[in-house]
Amino acid sequence: MLWLGLLLLCLQNVVAWHSDDDLMSFVTLPDVRAVKFNITYQDRSRVAPGYWFVSPYLHISPDEPTSLYEQYQVGPHIYDQDGQLIWTGSPMFDNRNVFDFKVIHSIGNEPHISLILQYNNDGSERGFGMILDKNYEVFKKVPLRQDLGAFDIHEFNVLKDGKTALVTVYLNEEISLAEFGRPEEQTWLETGGFAEIDLNTAEVNYEWRSYNQIPLAETVHYSQYSDVEGPPGWDYVHINSVDKNDNGDYLISMRFTNTLYLISGVDGHIVWRLNGQHSGDFDQDFIFSKQHDAKFLESSGTRHVISFLNNASDEEFAEEQVSSALIIEVESGTVPMTARVLRRYNRPDGDLTRLRGNSQVLPNQNMFVCWSQGGYISEFTPEGEPLMSARFTSPRYSNYRAYKFEFTGRPHTPPDVVSSVIGTDESNLVTTFWVSWNGATDIAYWNFYAQASQFDKPVFVGNAFKSDFETMFIAKGYLDWVSVEAVDRDGNAFGISKVQRTSFPNWQTSGWNGYSSSPRPNNPATIYRQDSSITPDDWTSDEDLLPTADDTADAQLRKATLTLMNTYETIRSIGGLFALILLLAVMCGIMASYLLIRGWRVRLYQRVPMEEGLPEEEAHLRSDRID
Template identity: 70%
Template sequence: MLWSSLLLLLAQNAAAWHSNDDLMSFKTLPDARAIKFDIQYEDRDRLTPGYWFVSPYLHISPDDPTSIYEQYQTGPHIYDQDGRLVWTGAPMFDNRNVFDFKTVTLFNETYISLILQYSHDGSEHGWGVIMDKNYEIYRKIPVREDLGWFDIHEFNVLDNGNTALVTNYLYEEITLEAFNRPDEKTFLEYGGFAEIDINTNEVLYHWNSFNEIPVTESVHYTKYSAVEGAPGWDYVHINSADKNENGDYLISMRFTNTIYLISGQTGTIMWRLGGQGHSDFQQDFVFSKQHDAKFIESHGTHHIISILNNASDEEFAEEEISSALIIELETGTTPMTARVLKRYNRPGGDLTRLRGNAQQLPNENMFVCWSQGGFISEHAPDGQVLMTASFTTPRFSNYRAYKYEFTGRPSTPPDLVASVYGSDETNLITNIYVSWNGATDVAMWKFYAQASEFDHPVFIGEIAKHDFETMFIAHGFMDWVSVEAVHENGEVLGTSIVHRTEAPDWKNVGYHGYVGLPRPQDPSTLSKPQADGEAADSIGDSSKASSGADTGEAEVRKATSMLNKTYETMRSIGGLFGMILLLAVMAGIMASYLLIRGWRVQLYHRLPTGDDMPEVEYHPRSD
């Protein structure tokens, strides 16, 4: 009994682990699924405007392809502050892992940059990718072959888009003389960085830790560590690189607990911050296993930097809580000094043992990615937690997350699908779904239909955009449909291609219309479309799709159909009673038809007027 209960519990957990409830799905983008967020707002009014740039992944290494169909889920994604999807790049990058996804400045314009990880089979060594606001690739930057594969940690575009910093890993075999083991050898994986010309792919500067940082500075390996084959001991583990106006480089080495400043002129280490007994600073704080060391300011001997202090790794914890730190450094004093200006503790008091980053926003809010589960938070300058969010599933993680204001204008048209449903002529509806992957400033969708492929589009309704995908319902059978994406100022941003509406197998869905199968309607005969407010109340309900005449004729058809059915029934009943009942039904139908015809005639009639007065039209009140 105990074993069966445990097996049932494991099965339930496995089902929850692979549940689709944590993923969005879309009619207009059926091959893509986007991860849902759980969001908690503490003070929404103090949040910085902007979009979240995240790149979820299942495993940090590339997954092998599978023959099982599965919609695209991993890769670069943009969300708004309500967790609504704005853009998914998963299909564009074939569901491959993407890292360091953010906006950058090139030629004083905003672009997007990312790292496309090496392929699962090693046939591609990875790229730094730059895209424009239309989500079209502007540059793909490789690393020089002798520098290994494109590392996932850093793609830092500098100098208004002329150069970029990347990290890299190489390895060599060394003896362990530094640990008094001269007869033993191990492979050593050392970390470095390179500055690359974005236009020519030329390596302008390269530095690595081999012969610069001794193996004894590592906190990950000791004199008791076992030797390893290639690639060997990852003794420093570089995970970020930045550059100041003086041309010097700030790098973070996770497995030495140290941040280094490297001279851009000589390649020598100018100073060390942190580490086990190696710091060149007098400091009243500690940090360890840190990530994402970046300059906020750097002027002469005065520097302000930000880091994510993980304070732990997979094995050990030096502190009880991870934090984002803003640190002030004075290098013109003796001794040099370092002090924490601001500390932002991880909400919930937990540790981020792997990965993550910290980004100071333009209004000095701090946006932090705590990595596992996609956990992010935004903090006010005074430290108050303003917002926390995480993926609704623990299956996915996110290495770094950023927040930016951004305008996306896709070069592709909006996506549109439409289908018609109904059981007879009186209740046909056309469901229209629309989205525009990556468009950030669509305020309104305007819908059009046309009688044929060659007729002019007729406006049938509009609805405000509230989510990635919008549903609109038009009464009647609209066969050729299209949509316009409209800015809040009225500018048309884009127009879809004209789509034919998909019809079901009418017989199998129980359609019982009067004559044959439903025929598409001419939208030019429709009454005036509803206002946006009315449409929104009915999930995009459009105008009345049938005129009074169409409605009357449909009702007559429906009544005639009832008559035919009644006649068949009477045949089975027979006799005088059946004949009387049949005559009564016929009389009712004729009365209904005359009433409908009379109502139609009374819609408009002209009143006689004097010769010296203009003609007017009289509209009888319907209330």
């Protein structure tokens, strides 16, 4: 029986069921497990258009090698605003951590993607700044000069000229503690700095280091009583962002001094300090601490408009009750110099982001904020009204920075398609398609085709809207050679899968009860010849592609198969024994319905004479011959 075969198929997967229903899985990309989002919209009509660019990770440092199979789950991912996956780069980067994943518009006429590929666990690779084109292929792979250490995860800021990028740098040296009145003692120090590097040659055009520029006394993370440390040493400033204005000066954020610094691009001296917790160079109407991601929004002469994330806390202490994204105005041409808050966006849940995070002003002036832990993101109106909040469904993952961009992705690889056939006899065979195209952003619907052999002409068998990363479609008959075509909203086909063969079960153990020992593939030109006039414009929804309740019993089997598959996907993560019991109950219900529809109907069926004295089937054939 078909049901026995389906049961055996499901039993084979019982041991593989997981309780991690917070991850997506796909038939077409079986190695991928992508994180899910929980999303709340306060007013979706006012959010900016675009996709979410996130790079979830399990641990901030590279994981140890393991002999256990680990599915692809971390690294760069693009989602739409429904939380549906658009692209996963986890397989491309072999499940390695990726940071600062965003779209840039400074290289040529096409958008590109920039990211930081973290150093690997054994140190054989020290990390890279990478740029991908819109086809998700590597455009540039930029190393860091050997003496500048590993490529730091905080910043890869491709500048407006498209020729250079800013990176943060961490270096170690042993210093005297004379500044703290302990000249006889020495400690290792982790100095924070930055470098501007050439994207073509990886040469360093400019570099700056904190030691001898920022005194030890400015740190809030250590004191004159702190114990000395060996390598890597005191992380006394902890640089986490760097930006450059048109005047050639650099804005840096030092988390462990609670300070933003403007660095001269001419000689490297500190032009001014904006301190978040005590009086610095400015008269200011706000405080901040442990901040991240300071960026110029405007910078002209002595006036600067800057955005950053005010964490207001770290792992141990909190200076305020809630974290916020701030837009501030700095005026350095007055006496005293002034700093004022222009806009404040408090974290919607009233909590603190103690680590990481970023903020981004969108083209419509909305503010998009990553609160980091758990992948928590928010979007606000310019006035501070929350419009959307979302989190990873799984608390195991976090995200350092998140961004939102409009983007068109056109992968060079073809769509992925998987198909399989199932049925109990020749009258109820159905072929199920699954299709996805990793990274394609503008698919409106899919056209499905089948052909009698590898060299026959494809026959159109139906279509379905793309409503998720992966689309499933069920077609009648045993379709042996299949392909799928992507179509955009204007009706233009722009990508087709490879032609491939449909997989089939072990017919002897799957409940096959046909005339022959195993079914033969159908010629799609024969099955679908009566539908030859159907075109992709003739359909309206996925339900229209399925037979109605008034169709024949094979149509009921198709609907039952679809129900079973959907039920299996729903309960696959509930847990072993309970899930198995629930699945058996659903299968029994479907089988009973099927017997009512098909079996009992067959036993009670009586041929009804037509006016000509011919049974209905023969009358239909006679009518065909007359036509």
